[in-house]
Amino acid sequence: METFVLAGGCFWCLDAVYRDLVGVSDVVSGYTGGSAISPTYEQVCTGSTGHAEAVAVTFDPDVIPRQVILDVFFTLHDPRQLNRQGNDVGTQYRSAMFYADEEQRELFQAAIDKAADLWDGTIVTQLEPLGEYYPAEDYHQDFFAKNPNQGYCLAVAVPKVNKVRRSYAEYVKAA
Helix, strand or coil, X not given: CEEEEEEECCHHHHHHHHHCECCEEEEEEEEECCCCCCCCHHHHHCCCCCCEEEEEEEECCCCCXXXXXXXXXXXXXXXXXXXXXXXXXXXXXXXXXXXXXXXXXXXHHHHHHHHHHHCCCCCCCEEEECCCCEECCHHHCCHHHHCCCCHHHHHHHHHHHHHHHHHCHHHECCC
């Protein structure tokens, strides 16, 4: 098993997409990349902690290739938007990849380079060393599945989930 820590806007969307894929055994929404110890959602939302909303995606690379996990990341968010995704604005919504070791740093850099060939404009995804990872509060875990009719989920998460389901159908879990 391997774990990638990725940030691309609100963690609810990333959580919803990655939980839908075969080979993914766990997705933990949380906070990383900042200076506060054990930050709360309310603190992170102020933008003052430096943390990003992120997901720790644990997967089996023998079932779903590393590159697919990374390609999905660059499909489900816009890596050209600095410190925002749509109406979610602030450094907590930045596009970032947090590497645990040199191998991940190189893999993530190659994924950023690949994305630069696919997207028009400048990729602003940050490549940062993984520091302390703080799981988000329980109500944020698997938020989309628990709140499918919540307004944000309907307006923002559903289109992203559907886009990934279409683009990576061979990796989507059977319903």
